[in-house]
Amino acid sequence: MLFTLPAMIPFVVFWLAPLLYVFYLSFTEWDFMSPEKTFVGLTNYVDLFSNPAFYKALRVTVLFCAGSVLPVIMIGLGLALLMNSKLKGAALYQVLLFSPWVTPTVAVSIVWSWIYEPDVGLANTVLSFLGLAEIGWLHDPKWALVGVLIVTIWKSVGWAMIFYLVALRNVPTDLLEAAGLDGASPFYKFIRITLPLISPTTLFLFIVQIIGALQAYDQINVLTQGGPSGSTRTLLYMYYQSAFESFQIGEASTVAMVLVFICMLLSVVSLGVSKRTTHYQ
């Protein structure tokens, strides 16, 4: 029992208590300054769910999650499949592809904001070299989210690839060979044998990536600060802005509870899915 205290005390103080606190705050109105917190019941929730800004942020969040998680998983798997069979120098490629993942998001986002510079930035130079129209990137509401997504995907594909390489190595080769003798095409083998066997990894990456995407802050803060005109303002960014810029603690806490709810829902669903459908050997 004593052994648990070094972990449990900070856990309760910095994690559990704040969670209960934010739950309470979501039923109050407060501006950080005044001594009184007014209890307002469900008003914050009603206000939030009738606030167009909330739905816009929700839409951006869904786009951001889908737009980062799906490419990371698909590209990661594709690269891993290509690298899986013997390839000399694979270790070098792995190091290069994985390296963005260890670097600080703030620093690499700053580098990317220079790449996205509209006049002489690398991105537009490449576009005009290819004969394509130049893009306003982070200044254009249509493209800003794409710009943020590219950085996010760039940072994680190598990481996802390594997960898949490990998973693919654990697929028993005799199973694939037996199917090959039975005349199964490589595509059929992939769909029917490989994909089901690596599904625990897919599920894991999916959940971790979505929870990560829901909490993405650093690259948005450096690249666009939620703009232009809210086109990259996710729920988390909205939470941050209402808490620490406009000091609407009630609204912020309510957004926080929505985020908590989404994450818990995802975790519960993933537990259910993994019990039901993933194929363990």
Next chain:
Amino acid sequence: MSTIVVIGRLSRHLFFAVIALLMAFPFYWMVTSALKTNDEIWQSPPTLWPKVPLWGNFAEAWHEAPFFRYMGNSIFVAVSIVLLQIINSGMMAYALTHMKFRLKGLFAGVIMFGYMVPATAVYLPGYLVLSELHLLDSYAGLILSNCVSVFSIFLIRQAFLQVPHEMVEAGEVDGSSHLRILWTIIVPITRSSFAVLALITFIDQYNNYFWPMLITKDPNLQLVSAGLRSFFVEGGAYGLKWPLIMAASAFTIAPLLLVFLLAQKTIMGSVNMTAGSSKG
């Protein structure tokens, strides 16, 4: 047949070489941009390598803002957190795997629950809690508020589950205390998991930006990401001193790439353990 194999292999090499170059190119671009003059960096089309590389830009950027201090802060805070997490994750995991006590189920459940809650969602109340404890703007606040990690506990617990319980019992028969059993018997066998914990936590904490930025206003306490960001925004920068900004980004990133190159096997191998620990 063999020509097809050779062509296949060559095209795969070509493919990965191109992809790897693309992925690494932002780093190259950062370095070459850091070496240009302000005039040259605004040239169109851009040059791949500056006519006269200005290596002095690195020194100039280094002196323009207290980067030594920022990096020192980051390293100090990250190392302290790593040490605390090794201690408390080890003890917690030991209690969960090799000890019996009341409320064990409850504690395990609470930790599991913590796994599902997004950390960023509790930043606002966490900030208020820190301010109540007078820990805002202090190293203690930076360190203590991050000193427990559910991920680390899971990681170590997973490793401890592999250790046969007989080893603990043998230690008890010898009259060793639990602390002694933990640090002299269990930890040495599971040290590879602790190495992973240390590396991943160090990287995470060195890179940490959002939370430390919220809880520190004092520039002397800024971690390197926040310091770099304020150099980017203030320092007369924002587009005026791009070479210096690139130089500063480069020496912020460099230590991590170095750590990664030195410990790449452990860091990439950690994937096995991470995937394992999530299965509970």
